Amino acid sequence: MSAYLDGRPGRGAYAFALAIVAVPLALALFGPLFAGAPDPRATSFTLGGGHWLGTDFVGRDVWRQILLGGRPVVLTALAATALAYLVALPIGLTAALTHRGRLEELLIRPLDILLAVPSLLLILLVATVFTPGAAGLAPLVALANIPDAARLVRAAAAEAASRPAVEAMRLQGETWWRMGVGYVGRSILRTLAADAGIRLTGVLYLVATAAFLGVGVAPDAADWAVMVDRNRTGLFVQPWAVVVPALLIVALTTGSNLLFDAALDDGGRAERKNGRAERKNGRTERKKGKWT
Template sequence: MTLGWVLLVVPLLIAVGGPLVAGETGSVAAPLLPPGPGHPLGTDVLGRDGLAVILSGGFPVLGLTVAALVLAYLAGVPLGLFAAARRGLADEAVMRTLDLVLAFPSLLVLMVLAATGHRGPLVLVLAVAVVQLPAVTRLVRAAALAPGCRVAVEALYLQGQTWWRVQLGYVARHIAGPVVTDAGTRLGLVLYLLASANFLGLGLPSDATDWAVVIERNTGALYSQPSIVLVPAGLLMALCAGTNLVADQVLARRRVRS
């Protein structure tokens, strides 16, 4: 098993299987105790066992991240293909509308939602997906407008192929590489936005065991109780790095076979 797969599988296994063995995640001792008997990773600012919190906190952040990414690409890929295929007025309408969304900083959007009382996991997922939509659409459009792709598309149209068959049968396969690569790198950005949103109180409650929330809540104790911050941060870093490495390996094998 390669390094990329190890970095990806370990956080996934902890996120999925951890809640089954986590045990009690309520306050069980004094806050910020160092690692010791009964608490291998010490306790957090709420007096919860660090190991139990980390074992139970991976699934929420993983679920929110995957949901936001899936929504962004489910909307962005068809929009990008449509803009590239139609061009002209339709292309301008799609891209200029998305430029308006792109003009607003992501954190500003999240702060406005938090200030206006729009909170909860569903709002958070939708907000993060929307702010990622312009970048995803631009990437898909640019890949679909690449010279090599356009020549093949025009040849397929001349052969009498339907629009849907050309777009889904050829163009979608052509842009798969850039989309997968972008998704791997965008994972880290989405995690950052989710952590920031939770810190603002937009998504999960402040006492949630979510890794991003735990890191934000315990940042002040980095020097006195570093394990409660560094362990979940390391798992998130491993997840991002592993995703990128595995995506690169899959794309490399795909290029060799083709």
């Protein structure tokens, strides 16, 4: 965010990403506060009649459904992403830090089995057995993302876990938390940030697709993905009921990814700037030592 405020080169990227993601996020967070009461007299697939975006397939005001439908998508995606990392981080860090092959195999091989199953197929298989409600969709999507996230954490942490500093901490009897999170975890933050932007986009896709297929969401729920699915039969009669929620989902996924990319670019510029300053200071100190 500092690049956006200080006028450094990342300002334009931040501004563009924020402009894209601000609208769907604002609607998701504050939309239900302004939704108002439904109109019981409205008819299906109509334009006008006091409804400036028309009505949907059962006669509900489209604008009201848009105000109500963003919060489930956003909260489910954020919860699923957080749950995936909450499980994947300790698994990946432990696999990278351990010197015991059996423990690493025990942690990673079951995830390889899940990784071999396509994410959407895994969600559909579990959903047919347990029939999850709206609250169960986030754990399902998280389950589909844990194997890939854990393997990424393990691969990113392997180099840092093999450094002499980690071996010295192990010999000194430091706790796993100090080694795994305090040192190795901090060394892979940029990798995790880059993955978070891509993973959040994938999670939003899975959440929207699951809702589109009716997994964990009622067919008449106020949900952007459900709106696209249920109103597509009247696309040429009432296009706004499909186009607007679809564009909001696209803006949310694209804007989130661009925002993470802008943050990473800004962080990289800051690191390069600090590196140049350190090298300049080193040359200055060497010159002073030479002439004294």
